[in-house]
Amino acid sequence: MKHSQLKEIIKKKASKIEFAIVTNLENGLSEIYEPGKSLSKEFEIHKEQIDNFFKLKKNGVIENTEIFIETYIRPIKVIIVGAVHIAQYLVDFAKSLNFEISIIDPRGYFASEQRFPDMKIINKWPDEAFKEIETNGNCALIALTHDPKIDDPALQHALNKKFYYIGALGSKKTHENRCQRLKEAGFNSDQINSINGPIGIKLGGRSAPEIALSIIAQLVSETYKK
Amino acid sequence: MKNSFDEKILEEANDWLNANQKVVLATVIQTWGSSPRQVGSRMIVNETGDFSGSVSGGCVESAVVRECIGLIKDNKPCKKIEFKVSNESAWEVGLACGGEIAVYLEQIN
Numbered sequence: 001m002k003h004s005q006l007k008e009i010i011k012k013k014a015s016k017i018e019f020a021i022v023t024n025l026e027n028g029l030s031e032i033y034e035p036g037k038s039l040s041k042e043f044e045i046h047k048e049q050i051d052n053f054f055k056l057k058k059n060g061v062i063e064n065t066e067i068f069i070e071t072y073i074r075p076i077k078v079i080i081v082g083a084v085h086i087a088q089y090l091v092d093f094a095k096s097l098n099f100e101i102s103i104i105d106p107r108g109y110f111a112s113e114q115r116f117p118d119m120k121i122i123n124k125w126p127d128e129a130f131k132e133i134e135t136n137g138n139c140a141l142i143a144l145t146h147d148p149k150i151d152d153p154a155l156q157h158a159l160n161k162k163f164y165y166i167g168a169l170g171s172k173k174t175h176e177n178r179c180q181r182l183k184e185a186g187f188n189s190d191q192i193n194s195i196n197g198p199i200g201i202k203l204g205g206r207s208a209p210e211i212a213l214s215i216i217a218q219l220v221s222e223t224y225k226k
Numbered sequence: 227m228k229n230s231f232d233e234k235i236l237e238e239a240n241d242w243l244n245a246n247q248k249v250v251l252a253t254v255i256q257t258w259g260s261s262p263r264q265v266g267s268r269m270i271v272n273e274t275g276d277f278s279g280s281v282s283g284g285c286v287e288s289a290v291v292r293e294c295i296g297l298i299k300d301n302k303p304c305k306k307i308e309f310k311v312s313n314e315s316a317w318e319v320g321l322a323c324g325g326e327i328a329v330y331l332e333q334i335n
Contacts, residue, residue: 001251001332001333001334002334002335003240003243003334003335006236006239006240006243006334007240009236010236010237010240013236023330023332025255025304025306025330027304028303028304028332030332058265059264059265059266060255060256060265061255061256068253068255068330070253070266096233096234
């Protein structure tokens with residue numbers, strides 16, 4: 001592989017687009033393929049199989065050939081509401097995982113670039129912020145403010161868009177009250193029960209990094225149940 | 227759903243190249259049986275044998291490092307190697323878990 005190609009791959013990874021690296025294991029030739037775009041003569045005849053690897057989200061050698069495909073799929077979007085202390089640890093843990101993180105917090109003094117360097121921060125109320133993020137069932141929401149004014153609209157958006165993971169910080173009592181409010185807002189019990197509250201797996205820890213770890217563990221576990 | 231870990235090995239390879247080191251990229255391309263690391267797992271090796279990442283969780287890394295150094299010395303662009311189940315004898319390179327893996331080595335230049 002050429003150094004220039006390696007740089008191109010790193011750039012594509014950073015811009016979170018879907019692509020594959022296609023390599024001929026016999027002669028060492030390789031190229032980057034983006035779904036829907038064309039391939040060079042060398043690999044053109046394998047296009048159908050390469051697209052199939054994308055559909056199956058897998059890596060491997062095409063049967064009876066010496067062509068290796070490595071697919072890079074778009075990372076899962078994780079939206080954190082509340083640029084609080086726990087969020088700082090969450091972002092740290094998530095760095096080595098393939099998640100695309102956005103942080104929403106209308107309180108500018110919390111969601112500052114200094115506290116979250118290199119992160120996508122939206123200093124708006126959730127209703128406004130979600131206009132800037134395309135969301136669907138492949139998204140996850142982590143609500144951390146335990147302030148109904150901020151968390152509730154985000155939770156409602158996530159329920160309406162059928163996020164595969166929704167978690168909300170707060171005690172059992174806080175969560176009961178939250179569920180009651182969502183019921184009054186017209187959400188049914190299946191929808192409300194899909195919210196992980198109190199958020200995180202039971203690790204026992206109470207400190208910010210421990211809570212962040214319990215949340216990220218639950219998020220990864222739910223991601224693999226999909 | 228696939229949500230692969232992002233181990234930043236390629237980014238590290240880029241750093242090594244920018245520091246004028248020679249770099250071989252080793253990638254797991256096929257696995258059979260119970261192998262410890264999935265297809266697409268990577269490690270990088272430089273001309274002095276420094277390495278980062280892993281292709282087997284520790285079982286065959288030493289052999290991969292040797293092969294990579296050989297590739298640089300012979301100035302070959304690429305090579306495919308396979309590792310099978312290890313036998314009981316100590317120090318023999320192989321996969322204690324009973325799996326088999328194929329690893330593709332390529333020089334980046």
